Amino acid sequence: MRRICQLGFLLLCFLEGGVWSLRNLSITAPRAVLSGEGQSALLRCSYDLEGAALYSIRWYRDEYEFYRYVPRELPPTMVFPLPGATVDLTRSDDQQVFIVNLNRRLSGVYLCEVSADAPLFHTDIRSAPLTVVDMPFHAPRLTISRGIYERNDVLHANCSVDEAYPAPNITWVLDNQKIAEMVSKQTLDLDFKERAAFSQLEINIREINSYNTEAIFGNGYHESAYTSQPDHYQIGDMSYVERLRYSMFPPQSGQFTINCIASIYDVYERTSELRYIKEDNPRPASVTGKHSSGVTTVCNLFFICICVCTSILGRML
Ligand SMILES: *[C@@H]1O[C@H](CO)[C@@H](O)[C@H](O)[C@H]1NC(C)=O
Ligand SMILES: *[C@@H]1O[C@H](CO)[C@@H](O)[C@H](O)[C@H]1NC(C)=O
Ligand SMILES: *[C@@H]1O[C@H](CO)[C@@H](O)[C@H](O)[C@H]1NC(C)=O
Numbered sequence: 001m002r003r004i005c006q007l008g009f010l011l012l013c014f015l016e017g018g019v020w021s022l023r024n025l026s027i028t029a030p031r032a033v034l035s036g037e038g039q040s041a042l043l044r045c046s047y048d049l050e051g052a053a054l055y056s057i058r059w060y061r062d063e064y065e066f067y068r069y070v071p072r073e074l075p076p077t078m079v080f081p082l083p084g085a086t087v088d089l090t091r092s093d094d095q096q097v098f099i100v101n102l103n104r105r106l107s108g109v110y111l112c113e114v115s116a117d118a119p120l121f122h123t124d125i126r127s128a129p130l131t132v133v134d135m136p137f138h139a140p141r142l143t144i145s146r147g148i149y150e151r152n153d154v155l156h157a158n159c160s161v162d163e164a165y166p167a168p169n170i171t172w173v174l175d176n177q178k179i180a181e182m183v184s185k186q187t188l189d190l191d192f193k194e195r196a197a198f199s200q201l202e203i204n205i206r207e208i209n210s211y212n213t214e215a216i217f218g219n220g221y222h223e224s225a226y227t228s229q230p231d232h233y234q235i236g237d238m239s240y241v242e243r244l245r246y247s248m249f250p251p252q253s254g255q256f257t258i259n260c261i262a263s264i265y266d267v268y269e270r271t272s273e274l275r276y277i278k279e280d281n282p283r284p285a286s287v288t289g290k291h292s293s294g295v296t297t298v299c300n301l302f303f304i305c306i307c308v309c310t311s312i313l314g315r316m317l
Contacts, residue, residue, distance in 0.1 A: 022116045023048040027126040032265035035104050035132045040088070044096040045112035045126065053117035059097050060111040067097045082106065104165045105192045107131045133264050134194060136162035140170065140262040142272035148280045151250065155203040159260035159272060160196065167195035168262040172244065173271075174203075175256045180244045197262065204247035254279035 025047040033041045045057065059067040066082040071094065079087050084103035091098035099106075111127040145156040161168050167184035182199035250256075255278045263269040 021050055022114060022122045022124050023050060025114055025124045025126050027112055027128045029110055029128040029130050032131040032133050032267045034267050035102055035134050037101055039102060040100045041102060041130060042096060042098050043110055047114050049116050054094055055115040055117040055121055057094055058113045062108045069094050102132045104132045104134045131166060133267050134165040135268045136164040138162050139270045140260050140272040142260050142275060144275055148278050149205050150280045151205060151207045153205050157201045157258060160198045161262040163194035163196045165194045168197045168264045170197055170199040171261040172201050173259050179246055200243040202243060202245045206247055206249050250279060
């Protein structure tokens with residue numbers, strides 16, 4: 001009889017849901033952190049026990065538990081080895097866990113599981129992906145087929161990045177404007193292999209429609225975008241390469257800059273050297289521009305000459 005009463009009481013509590021329950025469990029973790037000595041990741045789980053006591057909080061990487069906090073036990077903290085990193089106990093508690101000196105093999109899904117105390121032991125779990133990044137050693141390398149162009153030329157540019165984990169994305173930048181991005185495929189199998197990244201860009205320099213230059217320059221010459229479906233071709237066994245295409249009108253100055261950026265989430269970004277591409281035979285600028293000042297200089301020189309000549313002639317006579 002007493003047992004039935006107890007059960008009934010528990011059921012009541014459970015149905016009411018307002019007592020001894022666990023609410024608003026959420027996990028906060030960086031999407032990516034750098035690997036190596038001195039690097040760290042702070043993972044945090046916040047929850048609302050609505051007045052109940054905490055029974056335990058457990059942290060897992062994939063299915064392996066690496067940290068447990070049970071307030072009733074002494075000491076409350078238990079740490080299980082996490083190969084390739086260390087849990088800093090001085091900065092870990094009933095809400096957060098602080099992991100230091102991570103290695104890229106610790107990339108994966110991190111979970112926190114919170115249990116409220118008796119009688120219901122209401123338990124909930126949340127997860128977040130975390131990638132431990134090994135950055136490339138060098139800045140991305142940019143090579144260009146030619147540093148000069150003529151109208152209707154096609155220029156080829158390559159951008160390559162050293163091996164890294166995960167493979168970086170490559171962004172192409174023309175005159176400080178991002179024009180295209182090569183998104184590296186993320187391998188799902190957790191082999192933690194470092195991969196290089198490579199992207200090719202084909203720039204078509206178009207002939208200006210001379211009847212419509214105002215409109216083109218007015219709207220910026222980056223109007224025509226790269227092809228939305230880049231070519232894919234295979235190099236070696238595994239890696240696919242994208243060739244991006246971009247067509248543009250030559251800028252009014254006859255010169256533009258190009259560079260590429262390698263990035264990994266928000267923890268790594270490095271740019272290649274900046275290269276200048278110039279027009280081979282710049283066409284004369286409009287008559288109202290530099291030429292008028294040239295003409296006045298010539299006139300002035302001519303005038304000075306006449307003055308000097310007349311004064312010399314005057315003295316001679
Ligand atoms: C918990 O979540 C509910 C619903 O999303 C919200 O109204 C409430 O303010 C949250 N409580 C806390 C303590 O964050
Ligand atoms: C770009 O890379 C491809 C493939 O390796 C190569 O054939 C081509 O010559 C390179 N072009 C430039 C401009 O470096
Ligand atoms: C690459 O870019 C895509 C799309 O912007 C983004 O979702 C992905 O996280 C990026 N990958 C890396 C490694 O930064």
